[in-house]
Amino acid sequence: MVAKPELKLSAKLTHALRVGLGALLFFLAGCSLAKEGYRDPNMDFSSVQTIAVLPFANLSRETNAGDRLRDIFSTSLLATGGVYVLPSGEVARGMARANVGTAATPSVEDAIKLGGILKADALITGVVREYGEMRSGSTSANVVAVSVQMLETQSGRTVWNATSSRGGIGFSDRLFGGGGQPMNDISEQAVNDLINQLF
Amino acid sequence: MTLSISSFKQLMVLLAGFLCFVPSSAATPLQQVAILPVNNLTTLPIPEERLQILLRDTLQQAGVSVLPAKETALFLSQHRLRYTGGIDRKTAMALQSETGVDGVLIAKVLNYKETFPGRIALTLTLTTNADDPRIRQSGAAALTARDNPGLFERGILHDFKVLEVRAVNEAVAKLLSPSGAPGAARQRYAPALLYRDPDLTFDRPLRIALLPFKNRSPRPYAGEIIAALFAAQLAKLPQVILLDPGTARQTMLANRLIMEGGVSLDQAQTLFGDLQADLLLTGTVSEYVEAENGGVPRILFTAQLLEQRTRRILWSIESRNSGSDGVFFFELGTVLNPCRLAEEMVRAGLATLPPRKES
Numbered sequence: 001m002v003a004k005p006e007l008k009l010s011a012k013l014t015h016a017l018r019v020g021l022g023a024l025l026f027f028l029a030g031c032s033l034a035k036e037g038y039r040d041p042n043m044d045f046s047s048v049q050t051i052a053v054l055p056f057a058n059l060s061r062e063t064n065a066g067d068r069l070r071d072i073f074s075t076s077l078l079a080t081g082g083v084y085v086l087p088s089g090e091v092a093r094g095m096a097r098a099n100v101g102t103a104a105t106p107s108v109e110d111a112i113k114l115g116g117i118l119k120a121d122a123l124i125t126g127v128v129r130e131y132g133e134m135r136s137g138s139t140s141a142n143v144v145a146v147s148v149q150m151l152e153t154q155s156g157r158t159v160w161n162a163t164s165s166r167g168g169i170g171f172s173d174r175l176f177g178g179g180g181q182p183m184n185d186i187s188e189q190a191v192n193d194l195i196n197q198l199f
Numbered sequence: 200m201t202l203s204i205s206s207f208k209q210l211m212v213l214l215a216g217f218l219c220f221v222p223s224s225a226a227t228p229l230q231q232v233a234i235l236p237v238n239n240l241t242t243l244p245i246p247e248e249r250l251q252i253l254l255r256d257t258l259q260q261a262g263v264s265v266l267p268a269k270e271t272a273l274f275l276s277q278h279r280l281r282y283t284g285g286i287d288r289k290t291a292m293a294l295q296s297e298t299g300v301d302g303v304l305i306a307k308v309l310n311y312k313e314t315f316p317g318r319i320a321l322t323l324t325l326t327t328n329a330d331d332p333r334i335r336q337s338g339a340a341a342l343t344a345r346d347n348p349g350l351f352e353r354g355i356l357h358d359f360k361v362l363e364v365r366a367v368n369e370a371v372a373k374l375l376s377p378s379g380a381p382g383a384a385r386q387r388y389a390p391a392l393l394y395r396d397p398d399l400t401f402d403r404p405l406r407i408a409l410l411p412f413k414n415r416s417p418r419p420y421a422g423e424i425i426a427a428l429f430a431a432q433l434a435k436l437p438q439v440i441l442l443d444p445g446t447a448r449q450t451m452l453a454n455r456l457i458m459e460g461g462v463s464l465d466q467a468q469t470l471f472g473d474l475q476a477d478l479l480l481t482g483t484v485s486e487y488v489e490a491e492n493g494g495v496p497r498i499l500f501t502a503q504l505l506e507q508r509t510r511r512i513l514w515s516i517e518s519r520n521s522g523s524d525g526v527f528f529f530e531l532g533t534v535l536n537p538c539r540l541a542e543e544m545v546r547a548g549l550a551t552l553p554p555r556k557e558s
Contacts, residue, residue, distance in 0.1 A: 055460075064415050068485050071501050072392075075517040079394040087467075087505060087512055092460025184486070184499060184519050188391065 037162035037197055043152065045160075045198075048121045051077065052086045052094065052114070056126035056146070057104030065131035069146055072191045073126065082199060086118055094118040108156030115153020122159070123151045129165075132183075136169050141180025143167040144190045150198075164193035232258070232302040232325065233266040233294060235283040236275070240420040240427070245311045253364065254306055254323075257371045266300050274298060284423070285445025291329040302327045302335070307427045309341070309538045310489070316344040317359040319366045320538030322431040323374045324443075332443040337434035338374030340366040341539035384550035387525035388543040390516035393551055399506070399513040401438035401555040408447045408476040409433070410462060412500070413483040421487035424538065425500050428545045429480060438555035442474055450474060464510050471507040478513075479505045486519070489537045495522030496537035498544060514552065518544045 053074045058066035070088075078085045094117045095103060100110045104125050111123055130145035149161035167186035180186075234255055237247045255265050274280075274294060286294075286303050294300060302325050309320040320341035327335045342362055347354040356362045409430055414422035426444065433441045450456070450473040456466045462481055470479060482502035490496045499519040506513045520543075522534040534540045 067415055071483060071485060075392045075501055075515055078515050079392045087461055089458055089461030089463040093463035
């Protein structure tokens, strides 16, 4: 009978492996793209059938960034087939009738009133925090950062919010250049990221 | 007898044009058409009169009777008609009763660049039925001097006039084409996002009113360009009756409808009622970059169909492409004309509409 050779690692090697694994986990946690948003545990999201997407506030330097991302978000949400998104013109009419001042931060009363006028189950507001080219040294790349929140129109409460940022300067951009991904591609990735957090 | 290369080329183009324009016996013949002044959607002045003459001559060579330019001009001045991008019911009725024409040809020049490399794009729509103006036939052409460079770049067109004649010939040939079917949609230009409600069915031909597209791009008239290309493609679909955009414009003016943030349901109701339309088509152009300095064009637009019965969006697309999409080797297949790119995108977008249901 032949005895199997026992594989024994030295104490030093085991220690080094543990430290290495810990460091890897630490860095991976730092690199994580997905940011956990808020989701009201008491809200029945399946009851939301009609949504009004309000104009997004734009904090970037690009003039039309809010409108562009709102367009992509509305079409993507509609394309899921899960909910119906009201036409933007109808939302504009409702906002004018409800006299909503700031679309990005409607008050509870505004949200309830707007929901009644538009016959919408929920409102979505958004803020574009970054949209455009970012530079670091001689490297540049496109970046998009957007956050959205959903307000339920019965009570005016925030029931969901999410944030996504895409693009930016990566390792390969620094190494090889290239200017990163096109703006439209990363916008769509960011919007898909948000919608995945909703459904 | 000697014949210069340039004259020979022009002769060949005219001959090719003549061979294309044998009138179709299958299509209902028109007695006479009026050509409205060319609608300039470029950002620079264009030789409108020269294009008008070229268009009239080409149509006449194809066997179409055209109302003399003087009579058309007289009618326009008598009725103080300045907008020539469409025709409303009242004007179409007056034109028919006063001049006897049974069709109105509306030409839109979408781009026009005479300096090398030349570029030209135009759409032609023929509106008939004066009491209910609708687009019966359409044709479009978008060409550049470098479309077919060929071996050792011998196919590059250095003479812009040849390109101009070729574009007008192509647009007229498509306008008078007996089949009238739109070309095959290419997958590379398919919409990036698509929503199609199962309620959208074409049991019968549905009446579509085309509303203006909102333009968020820096290029002036980008909304009108995409709308013109939608009109040209929609008119070829058998499941659609396309109302002349002039009718929707007139309704909007008469009812003081200003669609700043898009069409609202109240406004839509007014339009549905006045135009007897089943669907409203509208959209937004977010990006329209023309190819300059060796670059390729880039276009991004959205389009929606709002239905009269349900008052809901039943079809929505977001389309975005660049001229180099699907190009891998030696720039083969690169689209240099932005209108050609937009035309392909519109065609691919409309290919996602359900076909007409046979009863």
